[in-house]
Amino acid sequence: MLEIENLYFSYNRSSTYLLNDINLKVPKGSYVSIVGDNGCGKSTLVKLILGEKKPLKGTIKLYTNRIGYIPQRVEGFNPQFPITVSEMLNVHRKALGMKGLRLNDSILEKVGMKEYKNSLIGNLSGGQLQKVFIARALMGQPELLVLDEPSTAVDVQSQREIYSIIKGLNKDFGVTVISVEHNLNAALLNSTHIFKIENGKGILFSVDEYTAMLQEV
Numbered sequence: 001m002l003e004i005e006n007l008y009f010s011y012n013r014s015s016t017y018l019l020n021d022i023n024l025k026v027p028k029g030s031y032v033s034i035v036g037d038n039g040c041g042k043s044t045l046v047k048l049i050l051g052e053k054k055p056l057k058g059t060i061k062l063y064t065n066r067i068g069y070i071p072q073r074v075e076g077f078n079p080q081f082p083i084t085v086s087e088m089l090n091v092h093r094k095a096l097g098m099k100g101l102r103l104n105d106s107i108l109e110k111v112g113m114k115e116y117k118n119s120l121i122g123n124l125s126g127g128q129l130q131k132v133f134i135a136r137a138l139m140g141q142p143e144l145l146v147l148d149e150p151s152t153a154v155d156v157q158s159q160r161e162i163y164s165i166i167k168g169l170n171k172d173f174g175v176t177v178i179s180v181e182h183n184l185n186a187a188l189l190n191s192t193h194i195f196k197i198e199n200g201k202g203i204l205f206s207v208d209e210y211t212a213m214l215q216e217v
């Protein structure tokens with residue numbers, strides 16, 4: 001689904017590379033959690049994958065253009081704007097050039113938010129809003145879902161529900177998932193692979209390999 005080869009990146013050309021010779025192959029149908037200390041470059045790697053930043057060196061090959069992105073914070077998004085969940089999805093549907101109003105119901109059903117379709121987005125909790133963003137990302141029928149810390153600012157019950165939705169999309173619908181993850185337990189519980197970034201380098205582990213490594217330490 002994705003192949004990164006010999007990728008180098010820094011925000012400031014005079015400093016050492018933030019990402020220093022990153023190599024990563026994400027197999028179709030996998031669920032890869034990107035982990036690492038604060039500031040190691042996880043979100044930057046996501047921006048590079050999405051084409052928002054350009055590598056200084058190296059290549060990024062994406063084998064689909066059906067990508068759903070769920071950012072940590074939606075830029076320019078004002079939760080107090082007087083718009084309902086359904087209206088928000090309609091705006092997105094029009095932006096995608098799609099028809100079919102009934103699509104909203106079935107997509108909201110997938111994320112357990114159908115009963116909130118007429119609610120104002122300003123009245124939703126952080127977890128409910130996150131589910132609506134997942135629904136919005138699903139409208140483009142993504143083959144690849146990219147998330148940046150899906151459980152940030154979300155209560156524990158909603159976290160469980162959100163991971164269950166993402167894992168369901170991965171397991172039952174074959175959607176490949178790449179997720180920046182602070183929550184290591186969630187990463188180990190839900191993903192198939194862990195990509196650990198440290199000192200600019202990245203290593204891909206299967207979850208079993210990563211668990212075994214943790215037990216050795």
Ligand SMILES: Nc1ncnc2c1ncn2[C@@H]1O[C@H](COP(=O)(O)OP(=O)(O)OP(=O)(O)O)[C@@H](O)[C@H]1O
Nearest residue numbers: 011012018036037038039040041042043044045180
């Ligand atoms: N636009 C930018 N210009 C300059 N430096 C930046 C920019 N964006 C991020 N950085 C710096 O690059 C480094 C990596 O940031 P990034 O957000 O990718 O890390 P992260 O691993 O996702 O961090 P966190 O876990 O805290 O979210 C940090 O030191 C950050 O301050």
